[in-house]
Amino acid sequence: MTTPxxxxxxxxGDPDALLDPRAAYAAHERFExxxxxxxxxxxxxxxxADAATARTLTVGGRPTDGPxxxxxxxxxxxxxxxxxDPEGLLxxxxxxxxxxxxxxxxRPEVLHDDGAAEGPTASGDAPxxxxxxxxxxxxxxxxxxxxxxxxxxxxxxxQQGHRVVGGEELGPHTAARLVRMTPAGQPxxxxxxxxxxxxxxxxxxxxxxxDPDALLxxxxxxxEAEGRGTVEVRGxxxxxxxxxx
Numbered sequence: 001m002t003t004p005x006x007x008x009x010x011x012x013g014d015p016d017a018l019l020d021p022r023a024a025y026a027a028h029e030r031f032e033x034x035x036x037x038x039x040x041x042x043x044x045x046x047x048x049a050d051a052a053t054a055r056t057l058t059v060g061g062r063p064t065d066g067p068x069x070x071x072x073x074x075x076x077x078x079x080x081x082x083x084x085d086p087e088g089l090l091x092x093x094x095x096x097x098x099x100x101x102x103x104x105x106x107r108p109e110v111l112h113d114d115g116a117a118e119g120p121t122a123s124g125d126a127p128x129x130x131x132x133x134x135x136x137x138x139x140x141x142x143x144x145x146x147x148x149x150x151x152x153x154x155x156x157x158x159q160q161g162h163r164v165v166g167g168e169e170l171g172p173h174t175a176a177r178l179v180r181m182t183p184a185g186q187p188x189x190x191x192x193x194x195x196x197x198x199x200x201x202x203x204x205x206x207x208x209x210x211d212p213d214a215l216l217x218x219x220x221x222x223x224e225a226e227g228r229g230t231v232e233v234r235g236x237x238x239x240x241x242x243x244x245x
């Protein structure tokens with residue numbers, strides 16, 4: 001029997017191209033119900049705030065407002081799902097692309113024995129934010145220095161009132177599974193990275209905070225440790241669902 005693996009499912013699309021939000025939300029409700037019926041455990045489901053509200057910081061730069069990149073497709077939401085059948089999961093998720101447009105990317109998490117993603121359900125009224133870490137997976141860097149930077153980030157968050165409720169490193173972008181739309185408007189499953197760019201999404205944190213700008217500054221060393229990269233902080237549209245490990 002195949003051991004279940006935890007995946008991050010990233011929903012990329014053009015926010016201006018969504019013609020029927022009600023149908024899209026209905027598709028997500030059916031997807032979650034189908035996951036429960038077929039043994040795919042949904043651990044987290046979040047819609048992100050508009051990419052224009054993002055805060056970003058690059059190595060050697062200053063914090064700026066706006067999306068990570070000026071592209072048509074932006075990250076609009078995510079699921080965190082534990083499953084032993086990623087191909088079956090993608091087939092269930094295909095209608096999400098049909099209704100939302102864009103591309104769906106499934107990436108395995110690289111679980112570490114630090115408990116970062118297995119903590120208790122978050123409490124308190126601080127809004128939940130997603131910290132996205134992008135960098136060059138082929139770049140040369142000191143792995144010990146990178147791990148030390150992450151340890152220091154979590155400690156600093158605890159000391160300064162930013163509550164880390166989850167986070168993991170993602171598997172290689174080359175191992176991603178995708179659902180894309182064909183020119184005829186049909187979803188198709190394929191392998192490979194979401195986009196061929198130097199910077200790829202390498203990991204994430206979920207953090208509750210009232211001060212996302214301060215959080216962004218604390219996260220800067222995470223990309224500086226690798227010598228290049230970008231960190232992006234995004235809020236959530238709805239924050240009523242639980243965050244489970």
